[in-house]
Amino acid sequence: MARQRSGAIICSGLVLLVAGGFCIYARASQSGGSHDRYPVVARFVSANGLKVGADVDMDGVPVGRVTSIALDPASYMANVGFTLDRAVLLPTDTVISIGSPTLTADTALMVEAGQAPDRIAPGTVITNTREPLSLEQQVSNYIFGNGGLPSN
Template sequence: MARQRSGAIISSGLVLLVAGGFCVYARASQSGGSQDRYPVMARFISANGLAVGANVDMDGVPVGRVTSIALDPATYMANVGFTLDRTLSLPTDTTLSIGSPTLTADTALLVQPGQSADRLKPGAVITNTREPLSLEQQVSNYIFGNGGLPSD
């Protein structure tokens, strides 16, 4: 009887140890190593569809993570805080937009680097942002506009 109980205790302990290890791994993969990133802020007219924890993508590659979304009561603009990989040195005229890189992907903060010689510093505020377009607006623009095709 005592032998069965000790086996159950050992088995339960191993299960808890594996579950704890998975939790630590999941937490580390979500935070993405914050010491290798620096904080940046952006101001949007609307942060519709964006959520805390969303990826920051550049050319289809995740380069950061959204850390906060808050409404500025003075300007009624959405302040989006996010982090960028320290290896990136983006120009100050970088443009940000909110969208989905593919039809099946989650909404992300999309980075389009600019051409300026000056570089963003940690804590910088980016105001060169584009309002997010809903799927309905994108389809409407394509149907009733030229869909981004060159005009004749």
Template structure:
């Protein structure tokens, strides 16, 4: 009987240890442990499909991570805070888009660098932000051109 209790304690301890290791790994992968990054904020009408911990990409290369998504109740927009590598010097007119490289991958925040000479500084707010396009809208755009919506590029 003592032997059964001992093996149950050992097995339970092992399961608990594995759970703790997994938790620490999960938290570390969602946290920016590097001090070589700076924070920016983007304002979206909708941050649907984006989550804290999502990659921030530039030219398909991960350069940061989404750290916070909060609703601004006054302006009724989603403020998405994210970090990027300090080595990046992004132009002031850069844009951000919520999207994914493939239809099966998670959404990420994609940076589209602008051409301005002035650069974004730590804590800057990017207002040129586009939310993700739904799968239904993508299919409609493919079948019907622009889905019957007025074109933004029309004169």
């Protein structure tokens, strides 16, 4: 009887140890290891569909994570805080938009790097942003390329 109890205690302890390890791993993957990232803020007319924890994608590659979404009471614009990998040094004319990389993906911040020689410093507020596209517009862009609009 004592042998069965000790076996149950050992198995229970191992299950708890594995569960604790998974929790630590999940927490670390959600925070993204902020020590190797720097903060940036983007100002949008609307942050519709964007959630805290969403990916920041550049050319289909995740390069950061959304950390906060708040309304600026003075301008009534959405301030979206996010972090970027330290290896990603964005030009000052970078454009940030809200959208989905595919029709089935979650909404993310999409980064389009510019060509300026100067780089964005940590804590910079980016105002060169685009409004999020509606689902109808995304479907139209997918079917017709640019939504049937003449390109410039």
